[in-house]
Amino acid sequence: MTLPEDTILSVRDLRTWFKAKRSTAKAVDGVTFDLKRGQTLAVVGESGSGKSVTSLSIMGLLAKPGAIESGEILFRDRTGSVHDLARFAPRQFRALRGREIAMIFQEPMTSLNPLYTVGDQIGEMIALHEPVSRAEARKRALDMLRHVEIPDAASRLDDYPHQMSGGMRQRVMIAMALACSPSLLIADEPTTALDVTIQAQILDLLRRLQAQFGMSILFVTHNLGVVAEIAHEVVVMYAGRVVEQAPVLDLFAHQAHPYTRGLLACTPDAERDLCADGARRALYSIPGSVPPITALPPGCAFEPRCAYRIPACTEALPPLVRVGANTVSRCIRSHEI
Numbered sequence: 001m002t003l004p005e006d007t008i009l010s011v012r013d014l015r016t017w018f019k020a021k022r023s024t025a026k027a028v029d030g031v032t033f034d035l036k037r038g039q040t041l042a043v044v045g046e047s048g049s050g051k052s053v054t055s056l057s058i059m060g061l062l063a064k065p066g067a068i069e070s071g072e073i074l075f076r077d078r079t080g081s082v083h084d085l086a087r088f089a090p091r092q093f094r095a096l097r098g099r100e101i102a103m104i105f106q107e108p109m110t111s112l113n114p115l116y117t118v119g120d121q122i123g124e125m126i127a128l129h130e131p132v133s134r135a136e137a138r139k140r141a142l143d144m145l146r147h148v149e150i151p152d153a154a155s156r157l158d159d160y161p162h163q164m165s166g167g168m169r170q171r172v173m174i175a176m177a178l179a180c181s182p183s184l185l186i187a188d189e190p191t192t193a194l195d196v197t198i199q200a201q202i203l204d205l206l207r208r209l210q211a212q213f214g215m216s217i218l219f220v221t222h223n224l225g226v227v228a229e230i231a232h233e234v235v236v237m238y239a240g241r242v243v244e245q246a247p248v249l250d251l252f253a254h255q256a257h258p259y260t261r262g263l264l265a266c267t268p269d270a271e272r273d274l275c276a277d278g279a280r281r282a283l284y285s286i287p288g289s290v291p292p293i294t295a296l297p298p299g300c301a302f303e304p305r306c307a308y309r310i311p312a313c314t315e316a317l318p319p320l321v322r323v324g325a326n327t328v329s330r331c332i333r334s335h336e337i
């Protein structure tokens with residue numbers, strides 16, 4: 001298994017399907033991307049596009065009947081060894097999760113136990129992977145609370161999660177995720193439930209922690225505003241497939257796929273949306289909805305909603321092709337739009 005030195009994660013032609021008696025939901029269908037060491041790659045798309053199933057596949061947390069059908073998930077651990085997580089057994093994942101790869105979610109209470117103090121939970125996470133004494137675990141937990149900038153950390157160590165605000169709980173979850181200095185952090189919509197000020201603070205914190213700890217981040221979100229804040233590289237998913245990938249500045253400067261263009265038009269922008277007379281322009285929304293992944297058309301899955309569609313779009317699935325120095329797009333008209 002070969003992986004370029006600067007790459008920590010390489011997802012190659014990944015297919016994760018949910019097979020039922022009558023139909024197969026191809027939630028992830030041939031997804032490929034690379035995440036460079038120390039960088040943030042954002043996976044963006046509407047609800048149901050396969051973002052979470054991609055991250056759960058990487059973490060080995062798929063619920064049945066979900067299973068990896070084919071493809072590779074190459075991951076470089078801190079010793080430099082490369083593993084194919086698509087072929088990992090549950091026992092191997094248990095040794096890896098928390099220590100090498102950690103995950104944070106939208107809802108902190110999915111990770112936090114309401115019955116234990118935050119200090120005990122962070123300490124427990126450290127003790128699970130490292131031979132530390134109780135006192136040492138407690139000291140490390142306190143250090144982590146300081147790293148995530150919880151004010152007056154020493155007095156919050158013995159708080160229960162319910163004694164903290166949503167933003168603080170999110171910080172505790174980040175502290176727990178980073179307690180063993182994982183090299184990869186998977187963040188699935190971690191700021192979606194927060195109000196905008198707290199959201200900005202958490203994104204800022206993640207950026208600072210990334211610079212400090214040097215971890216790579218796979219950031220799953222439906223929000224292009226958040227992508228602009230945090231990502232180096234962006235993967236746009238639609239109906240289980242990658243439709244565009246580009247460095248963040250390139251993607252915001254020019255969208256090669258009509259779906260990306262539509263997503264961007266749906267993102268509120270005060271300057272663009274406010275008219276000279278103070279009225280607000282109606283926010284654009286992409287017409288139609290994501291087709292059911294159990295019954296995708298043979299051609300481009302976005303074609304029924306696309307303003308650029310031509311008859312050829314329905315004939316075959318467009319391949320992902322290079323359309324710029326660092327951009328790939330799955331649209332036969334990318335060069336014209």
Ligand SMILES: Nc1ncnc2c1ncn2[C@@H]1O[C@H](COP(=O)(O)OP(=O)(O)OP(=O)(O)O)[C@@H](O)[C@H]1O
Nearest residue numbers: 018025027046047048049050051052053054065293
């Ligand atoms: N347990 C399951 N059984 C069958 N299909 C599933 C299951 N879990 C997910 N799927 C399918 O996988 C598709 C992708 O889901 P996924 O949660 O990855 O989307 P998403 O892009 O993360 O959306 P959201 O932002 O709403 O979480 C969905 O359309 C859903 O139909």
